[in-house]
Structures are given as structure tokens and as C-alpha cells.
Amino acid sequence: MNSALYNASYKLISSLTKIMLRKGIAFNEFIQVVKQAYVDTCENHLLETEGKATTSRIAIATGLTRKDVAKIRKTPLTPETISLKYNRSIRVISGWLEDKEFCTPGGFPEVLPINGIEKSFSVLVERYSGNMTTRAMLDELESVGIVKRIEKEHVSLQQHAYVPSGDEDESLRIMGTDVSLLIATINHNMTSDPDEAYYQRKVCYNNLPEECLEELRTLVKIESQRLLEKYNGWMMQNDRDENPKLKGTGRKQAGVGIYYFENDSAPEEKSQD
Numbered sequence: 001m002n003s004a005l006y007n008a009s010y011k012l013i014s015s016l017t018k019i020m021l022r023k024g025i026a027f028n029e030f031i032q033v034v035k036q037a038y039v040d041t042c043e044n045h046l047l048e049t050e051g052k053a054t055t056s057r058i059a060i061a062t063g064l065t066r067k068d069v070a071k072i073r074k075t076p077l078t079p080e081t082i083s084l085k086y087n088r089s090i091r092v093i094s095g096w097l098e099d100k101e102f103c104t105p106g107g108f109p110e111v112l113p114i115n116g117i118e119k120s121f122s123v124l125v126e127r128y129s130g131n132m133t134t135r136a137m138l139d140e141l142e143s144v145g146i147v148k149r150i151e152k153e154h155v156s157l158q159q160h161a162y163v164p165s166g167d168e169d170e171s172l173r174i175m176g177t178d179v180s181l182l183i184a185t186i187n188h189n190m191t192s193d194p195d196e197a198y199y200q201r202k203v204c205y206n207n208l209p210e211e212c213l214e215e216l217r218t219l220v221k222i223e224s225q226r227l228l229e230k231y232n233g234w235m236m237q238n239d240r241d242e243n244p245k246l247k248g249t250g251r252k253q254a255g256v257g258i259y260y261f262e263n264d265s266a267p268e269e270k271s272q273d
Helices: 003-022 027-050 055-062 066-074 084-098 121-128 134-143 168-191 210-237
Strands: 147-150 154-157
Touching (some): 027 066, 055 066, 084 121, 084 134, 084 210, 121 134, 134 147
Antiparallel strands (some): 147 154
16 A cells, blocks of 8 residues: 555544544444445446456455455445435425525525415425425424424524434434545546546645634635535526426436534644754
8 A cells, every 4th residue: 555545544544433432333343344345345346347246356356355255245234325314304404495485585585384285384394305294304403403483383494504413323324425425526536537527625724823713613604505505506406306397318416515624733843953
């Protein structure tokens, strides 16, 4: 392994190890997950490139024993899908922000009656959540502070994004999805022509005073949310689940992620006289 890949892998695994240790995951348990990922990924790659994937071929490519590979292929882990609750909540919030039926003439989300045959929270949920009940969606959004009941019969949108609060399993599912998507983008950019690279940028300074960080957090929260809502509106208009009459070929997933980070900077080394 070259030094650049070693250092990158170390940083990724170090961050993940903090969560593993806090959740009581022992080293051997983690190794089983790594073995599973190696076998699954190698098998998929061989099927795509060579049309077949034998246990011997996977063992050679991964460095695992034939016994290990055969055992893993025989009893594969069942991958978890992205949480339906998470996806449905996002769709309901997006509909509230983008669907003119649920917005004021100025484009702001309306205060909605909880029940009603038109322009109500129940209609919003029925239209955008799939098959979640009005009560279940209301309880979920209320529990994380996204909505607020007004005089028991109406509800208002308090935040424009769904972030699970106090639900570690939900946060871990989101971590698995979001981090893997970022790594997939980096991998694409490493192997593609420059004019076909996906957008991937960050801005970072390492000598900021602590006193300015609160203002920066607020700025990032407001401006990033505004940008994501703009992207959300465009994608919502071009998604065939939302507009079944749209034409086109294939079925693609695309999106944009923004995150804020904050760490202590290493002290600057002083020159020796």
C-alpha cells in the first residue's frame, strides 16, 4: 500500500473507530465486516468485468483464504436499505417547501390544518410520504422539532431540514449512506477524465479565533440550507416520482451534500535558531 492511500485509510478508520469503540464493537467483529465488504465488492467487480466470479478468483484478488471466501459467500450479511422513515420525512418537508398548494403567495410554507380534504397536513402526508399515516408522520416530525402544533388543530414548519435527534441507529444509517457516497465521488474523480469529474470542493482555514466560530456556524447553516433548498426544488421538478409524466431514459440517483467541520489546529512549529 502506498503512503498516500495508507494515510487516507488510517484517517477514515480512525474516525470510524471512535464510533465502534463507543458502541462496544470489538476488533474481530469489525474485521468480519471488512472481510464481507472485500468479498462482496470483489465479486461484483469480477462479474462486471469478467462475467463470472469464482471463490478461487476472489481469494486471489482479496488475499483471503478460499475457506473464508466460501463461508462469506454462503452466508452473506443482509444489507440494510436507507431508512424509509428518513426518506419519507424528507419528501414531506420538501413538498411543504416546494408545492405551491402548501405555500403562501410569497412562497413560504403555510401553517396547515392537521386534517382536511384540501391544503392540509394530512393531504401533504398522503401525497408525499408513501403510505405513512398522518399521525405517525406528525409524531415523528414533532419529536425532532421540525413542526410545531398550534392550538392542537394546526401545524407549522419550524425547520427546513430533517435531522434525526437522539436516534443513533438512524444517524448510523445516514452515516453509512452519506460517507459512502462521498467516497464514491472521490473514487470517480480519481479514475475519470477531468472534464467528467464530479464537483467536490471544500474551504478551510486553520487559524481562526474561537470567538468567530458561532457566527460562522450560523452563516453556514443559513446559506447552505438556502442552497440545498434551491437544488431540492430543481430535482423535485425533474424527479419522475414527483412528476410521473416526465419522459427520459434510465433511473439515476444524484444529489449534493454539504457538511460543516471544526477541530483544534495543531500548534504551529517554532523555528530553531
